Each structure stands twice: as structure tokens, then as C-alpha cells.
Amino acid sequence: MKCMNLYSLLLVVLIFVSCGSSNDASGMIAPTVNVSPTQVSATYEGVVTKLSITSDQEWTAFSGDACKEWVSCKTSGSIGTQGTVEVTVKANTSNQSREGEIIVKSGITRISIPVSQDAKPEEPVDPDIQVPEGYKLVWQDEFNNTSLSTPDESLWKYETGHGTDGWGNNEIQNYIAGSKDGVVCADVSNGTLKIIAQKVGDEVYSIRMNTRTNWKYGYFEARLKLPKGKGTWPAFWMLPDPFTSWPDGGEIDIMEEVGYDPNNVLSTIHCGAYNGSNGKQKGDGSYIATAQTDFHIYAAEWTEDYISFLVDGKEHFRYTNDKTGTATWPFFTNFNLKLNLAWGGNWGGAQGIDESALPATYEIDYVRVFQKNK
Template structure:
């Protein structure tokens, strides 16, 4: 009987120890945030939130809003703060996002809401396409240079993939203003300063998926000029796979012939499969004309003064090689000098300075 008694006691001890182990609780952080939510005007916000946790923590903006909400941790001990920056909302739509806070296995979030940019009063000079509403516009009637809350510059002189000759700058080169607003018109100027031709390439900070996009433009003159009004994908990784939409292009040696095109993996000029449209517009360089794009999930169409220039249809094959145009794109304005197309017949520097004039840029989306 004695061996059995010892064995029984041993089994009971194992059971007790096992139960004790199962009941041990893993430490889980309790995260307290203040304030519990953030609200920003359309003009943006910089503020701080206090984080209390028994563990070291981190905070970051959610992937869906990381392009307009950013975080800077000033102290991430058991108690600390995170600085939250909400960029200006340049659209006429409110938006929502969140700041995520993590401590160990625990997670919480701070909701962030931002008001829409106030819609302008009805303007009899703005014609809204049927079925659409105005969501963004730049009339160039304020200040002397583009509003950096709505635009940003691309800079550099690396040829831009087309062996272009100009060097792009952020509005000015020294004392020379190359992006200038006067009397409601933006002038983009290509000018030779010293031994270098400088110019402007500017993009909207906002991007859109589908819509009606238009600009009223007067094109520069001279062999070597290459003005464009076009769109590129917000989340660009590779050309031409991610797509490109050219609403208007013209090269100075082929004066007054304006064209539109799309580029994607299946259709682009590098392999001779380009999809383009062209028309002769006798006063393209002497008068303003309206160039527009209507982009839906079914087609891309461009217009000059309301007349269709180009159409490209979605083949509905769910093939990104032929239709990558189902993601947000942003607008671009630039004046190149020379390059594979602009300089195909050489350049004439006597045409400098050359001026590309923009009256307005407008974006409409379906109601």
C-alpha cells in the first residue's frame, strides 16, 4: 500500500502545479488616450495626445490615411505624448482616419475627422458637366505663385526618361520667377539662365479615381517646346505598368497639332502599340482653349473645346496590362524643353523664354 500512497501524492502535486500554471495571467497593457478623438478643420491641425500605458508603446497613422495624417512620438515610456499632424484638406469632401496606438498585445485607436474645404459660391463662369459636381478647382486668382497647399513641384535635370534638356525648379531660379500668376493666369516659363534652360513641372497634391478634368490653356511657341497637361497614378511604382493619361500634349516643331494618349503595359510607344488621338487646332498657340478628360470605369475620353479628340475603352478583361486605370491619379502641368519628342527636330533657343499659360484647372466627379 505504501508505494501506491506515495504515487497518489505525487500525482496530486502535479495536478496542483499544473492548475496553478494554467491560471497565471499574461500581463496585458491597458491603454488610456486623451483626447479620445481628434477633429480638424479643412485647414489642418497640429496637436498632441497623451498616452498612458504600463508598457512601452508606439503610435502611427492607419495605412488608409497615412498621406494626410502623420505622427511624431515625443516620449513613449509608460506615459508620454504623440504629436499628430493633419494636413490641409483641399477637396470638397470630409474625411475620416485614425491614429493607431499599440502597447504589447494591446491596441487602441484615436479617431480623426476632418471637415471638407468649403464649396465656393455658385460661379456663373464655371460650367459643370451634366451629372457631375465640382470637387476641386484652381482659378489662379490669388497670390503671385501657385498655392503650395494645392500643388507641389518636381525638380531636377535628369532627362526625365525622355532625354529632356531642361532643369525643373521649385517656382524660381535665383531671382527669376518661372511660375508666375498675374491677372488670373498662371505662366509657366522655360528660360535659359547661364548655360541651362530652367522650367516648371508641378503636380496637384490631391488625387482622384474617375471624374471630369479640364484646363483652359494657351500653348507656347518655338521648336523645342513640349507643354503637357496629364495624369499619373498616386501610388506609382513602374512605367508603363501603372498607367499614364495624357490629356494634352504638343511639340513646338509640329505647331498647333494637339494630341491625347494613354500608356499601359500593353499599349505604349516603346513597343509601337500606342493609343493616341491628334487634331489640328490653328490657334492653339495664340488663343486659350479648353482641354478635358472624362474618365470612368468604362472608358477614357478627351475633348478640345467640347469636341471629342480621343477615346479608349476598358476591355473589361480584368487585365491590368490593358486597364490599370482603376486607381487614384493626380494632375500634372509642365513645360519640357527638347527631349525625344520635343527635340526630335532639334531646338531653337531663339524661342526662349517660352511661356505656357494656364487660366484654370477644374475637377468634377459624379454626384
């Protein structure tokens, strides 16, 4: 009988505990939260909308990691039982749709509200633009926006100053952000960009500018007319973005030329195994008789297997991935494009400089980026 009574008592206790455990394993009661609407959809242009929240406890809301750069949340009434979340979805400037989530949290309750946004529609390609076979145009600057007299800073950013050790090359110029003290070194007019190296007092002002967008693999081209004069050193090239280290991070020089050796244009790559400073180099050049008087198209096709360099559509150098590792092939991360006009330096000033060549103008008709169709 005593055994039976003990058994009955234990059974009653178990039933009591079971009936009170509608909460989680820790014993905390999960608040009831309702959200309306249960998802957010936006066009590529972006949207500002509101979520209505009811909860029996204090709550909060925030963007998930996947969309925190383009979705923001502003809560109101979160310390009460009813409130709202103002959701702002920024415009999507890419040609790819994107997804994320808004998280509404109260106590141990966590609700995910899906967020989706359309891709920006692809703009019709100008029929005059020759698109490489198998590729599509993904980025361009034609420098023909008549409302701008300097480069579009939503597309480009400047690097300024003398750099460390003259940007690693003992260059003489002082790079400026478009203009300084009334001196303009980045001029957009008549459908082209002019990068102008100018003597100002004891200094030479010039321009070094990078695309704000970066890419892994693609077909990169620019139509360029090179400056004249001993001391000039124009370039159209690429570095990792974000930058890591040199030379191990890699460098892709689509076009370089120095004024003391006019019309000889070079294309090279730099990496841990081949970087010039170790006595080993990978690159080649072409003689373009009118490089300083006419426009020519300089391009690089970069794939996971090779980088091909072309002038006016003709390949003049190819570097192949030997599959031995990053010392010879660090070209598997995103790079951005760079345009600059250096003055002097280890290569540009190797045979001296002639200041009578200043001002010197490096003219860019367009820069275009293509990537393979998926």
C-alpha cells in the first residue's frame, strides 16, 4: 500500500509538471508576436513600407546579416504591445535580384520576415558597342554625361597624395581628387575624360582613379589616346579590391607606356613568382605607331584559366594559370580598374624627365566591363 501511495504521488507530480510546460526547455514563456504583412517585396527602385507588430511583451526588429547594407529598420512603440517598423529598402543598382530578412524578436520568440528585391533591368546595349561573344555588358562609363565636367564619383574614387615611396615606384607627381586650387586635372568634356598632368609651383599634379565596383573574371576594355613627353607614364590596370598585399595579391597591367619610349605599349602581370623586383617578369608589348596621336582599344580577357591581353582586338600576350598555386595565380578574387598618369619614377623617369612636356594629357574615350552570360 505504501508503495502504491508513493507511486500515485509521483504520477501526480509528473502530470502537474507536464501540464505547466507549454514554454521552452528553460522554463521561459514564449511571447505571442504577430507581424503584418508577413513579407516585404520591393522593386529595384527600392521602397519604404511599414510592418504592424502586436506582442504581449517588449519587442525589437532589425535587418539580417544578408541585407543589412540595403535594408534598414526603424521601430516605434516597441516597449508596448502594439507598434510599427518602418522598413527602408535601398535601390538595387545591380542586375541581380537579392534576398534577406527582417528579424522581429520578443523574449525567446524570433520571427523572420522575408525580404526580396528585383534586379535592375538591363539597359539596352548601344548597337555601336561591340560585345565580345558569350559576354554581356555589365558596367560602363562613356564620359558623355553633359551635366558633369569631372568623372562621375558614383562610379569612380580618387587616390591622392604622393603615396609611400612615390607609390612604390619613386614617382614624382602629387595625385589630387579631380582639381585643386583651381587646377583641373580630371576634365570630362566632348565625350572623353582628360587626365592632365600639370606643373603647379614645385609640384606636378595628376590623377589616379579607381572604379568603385570590382569584378572577378570578365572582359575589360578602354579606348585610349596616350600622352606625349619624356616623364609621362600612363596606365590602365587592375589591383585586388580590397587591396591585400603586393606582389602576392596580384596585379594586372592591361596597358602601360612610358614617354621616353613612345608607342611601345606593354601588358604584364605581377604575382609572387613574377614581379620584376625578383628579376622575373611575365609580359609582352606591341608597337602601335599612332598610340599617342589616335585612340586605340586596350583590353584584357580574364578567366579562371588565363588572362589574354589585346590591342584593337588582337592578342599580343597571354598568361596561363599553371594550377600550381597562388604564387603564380593569385587571380581568383575581385579586382577593380584603375586609370592614372604618373610623372617620372623608376620606369617613367628612367631616362630623365622633360618638364616642357607639361601639361601632358591622357585621354580616355570610354571604359567598359563585360562578363560571361550565365
